[in-house]
Amino acid sequence: MRALFVSLVLASSAFAQSVCPARDVWPEGDWPVQLVTGKDAAVAELEQYAFTLDGALYGRKGLHTNGLVVIHHGVIVYEKYARGFGPENRHISWSVAKSFSSALVGIAVRDGLLDLDDSVCVHLPEYAGTPACDITVKHAITFGTGLDWVEEYENGNYQTSSVLSMLFGVGSADQLKHVLTHRFSAQPGTQWRYSTGDAALASAVAKRALATKYGADPFWPALFDVIGMRDVVVEEDLQGTPLGGSCVYATPREFAKFGYLFLNDGCWRGARVLPEGWVTASTTPSDVFVTWGGERDTNPSGYSWWLGVPVPERQVPSRWPDVPVDTYAAQGHWGQRIIVVPSEDLVVVRVGDDRQAAMNTNDLIKRVLEVVR
Amino acid sequence: MKRLVLSVSLLLAGCADVDGSPRTFANSDLQLAVGNGARMGCSCMFVMNMSEAYCREWVKASPDVAKLTFDVANKKVEASSFVSWSATARWVNEKHGCVLE
Numbered sequence: 066m067r068a069l070f071v072s073l074v075l076a077s078s079a080f081a082q083s084v085c086p087a088r089d090v091w092p093e094g095d096w097p098v099q100l101v102t103g104k105d106a107a108v109a110e111l112e113q114y115a116f117t118l119d120g121a122l123y124g125r126k127g128l129h130t131n132g133l134v135v136i137h138h139g140v141i142v143y144e145k146y147a148r149g150f151g152p153e154n155r156h157i158s159w160s161v162a163k164s165f166s167s168a169l170v171g172i173a174v175r176d177g178l179l180d181l182d183d184s185v186c187v188h189l190p191e192y193a194g195t196p197a198c199d200i201t202v203k204h205a206i207t208f209g210t211g212l213d214w215v216e217e218y219e220n221g222n223y224q225t226s227s228v229l230s231m232l233f234g235v236g237s238a239d240q241l242k243h244v245l246t247h248r249f250s251a252q253p254g255t256q257w258r259y260s261t262g263d264a265a266l267a268s269a270v271a272k273r274a275l276a277t278k279y280g281a282d283p284f285w286p287a288l289f290d291v292i293g294m295r296d297v298v299v300e301e302d303l304q305g306t307p308l309g310g311s312c313v314y315a316t317p318r319e320f321a322k323f324g325y326l327f328l329n330d331g332c333w334r335g336a337r338v339l340p341e342g343w344v345t346a347s348t349t350p351s352d353v354f355v356t357w358g359g360e361r362d363t364n365p366s367g368y369s370w371w372l373g374v375p376v377p378e379r380q381v382p383s384r385w386p387d388v389p390v391d392t393y394a395a396q397g398h399w400g401q402r403i404i405v406v407p408s409e410d411l412v413v414v415r416v417g418d419d420r421q422a423a424m425n426t427n428d429l430i431k432r433v434l435e436v437v438r
Numbered sequence: 439m440k441r442l443v444l445s446v447s448l449l450l451a452g453c454a455d456v457d458g459s460p461r462t463f464a465n466s467d468l469q470l471a472v473g474n475g476a477r478m479g480c481s482c483m484f485v486m487n488m489s490e491a492y493c494r495e496w497v498k499a500s501p502d503v504a505k506l507t508f509d510v511a512n513k514k515v516e517a518s519s520f521v522s523w524s525a526t527a528r529w530v531n532e533k534h535g536c537v538l539e
Contacts, residue, residue, distance in 0.1 A: 149489070153487075154486055154487055154488065155485055155486050155487070156486060157486065219500060223467050224462050229470050230463040230465050232474075232477065232538075233465075233469075233470045233473030233474045234464075234473055235465055237477075282533060296532075298532070298535040299533065300481065300535045300537065301530075301537060302538075303538075312535075314481065314485045314486065
């Protein structure tokens with residue numbers, strides 16, 4: 066009798082793992098479009114915020130939106146482009162790419178190709194025997210490697226910037242070597258520090274692991290082909306290592322498909338792309354963020370997604386007070402965003418060129434909500 | 439004239455020994471400027487499919503010392519500054535866009 070009970074529990078558990086959210090509307094190649102009507106005042110308010118500075122490119126003060134797409138209940142309800150961009154133009158992701166890298170790690174987990182507790186050296190054997198082997202895959206997707214990485218951009222100190230050196234300087238030819246030859250500033254798993262290097266490492270591990278099943282260019286059969294991101298570009302270094310922490314290029318409509326995958330708990334057309342529980346883990350403050358006692362970086366993150374939830378353990382309030390607390394986002398330099406609001410069945414993609422970090426997710430989404438509600 | 443003075447200062451800074459600290463990388467501002475110009479210019483033109491005029495503005499950074507040459511036929515962008523500082527990025531394929539050489 067007990068064996069029967071256990072069998073039933075296991076069977077129901079297996080069934081639960083296969084269940085995806087019910088959803089009737091999916092993009093058939095491209096998105097269905099049904100633009101919102103009767104919301105002129107709300108649309109005007111949104112555009113007053115996002116598109117007012119549709120002027121000279123150089124100078125770059127304030128908000129410079131190049132594209133804005135709103136998906137509500139699986140349908141494009143608002144879409145606008147500016148400054149020479151249109152729906153056919155790919156746009157740079159900058160650090161939005163980090164959320165892609167963590168998702169690709171998730172697919173490798175689903176396929177049994179890696180475990181989050183694996184040392185990165187399991188998948189990067191050329192680094193066996195080095196201090197890098199203390200880093201796990203989970204450390205890499207949660208900004209917890211402990212590496213002494215310096216994330217400074219055009220307004221920082223060029224000579225000490227780890228990321229500028231990786232993208233444009235001496236680290237660019239072999240970025241994995243550049244990342245993994247950084248010294249440690251803390252034991253892996255004990256320090257939360259935002260790092261494009263961590264994401265590059267995660268992406269490299271994902272590519273190696275997925276390549277064992279999907280071949281030399283694994284990101285397409287594993288993810289992009291599945292969700293219809295037909296024209297996505299993932300730039301690499303001279304070694305063939307994906308940049309990982311930046312420089313994915315796609316159209317806003319394609320970026321929205323990635324958001325829609327997360328909105329649907331990692332499922333696409335009823336099939337599970339990301340493992341059960343992955344989206345929840347991605348959108349829950351990571352252990353290393355919660356326990357990190359450092360002063361810097363108080364924006365909560367999960368598996369390389371940015372979160373609206375408060376973190377009482379660190380006295381961090383809700384980051385976006387005027388929007389639902391379940392809001393989360395992939396975020397990149399110059400105001401790139403893929404924003405998901407599950408409680409509103411909403412995905413928003415915004416691409417732009419704000420050289421002074423003018424983009425504010427809270428201010429954008431509260432205006433979008435006035436349009437769609 | 440102001441730009442020339444700035445550029446000469448940066449050139450001299452680039453020639454200085456910057457290996458004294460483990461958190462300082464052996465890049466000069468000019469190296470980073472041309473690397474940025476080549477990589478971002480190539481991706482702007484051949485991945486984002488924007489115009490050359492747009493891309494010249496897109497890649498401008500401070501200091502704005504990189505001179506760009508767009509080779510549309512071969513899908514390459516070279517950025518240079520003074521005599522000895524240059525970088526080239528070339529388009530690889532539809533999946534991987536541009537790479538900095």
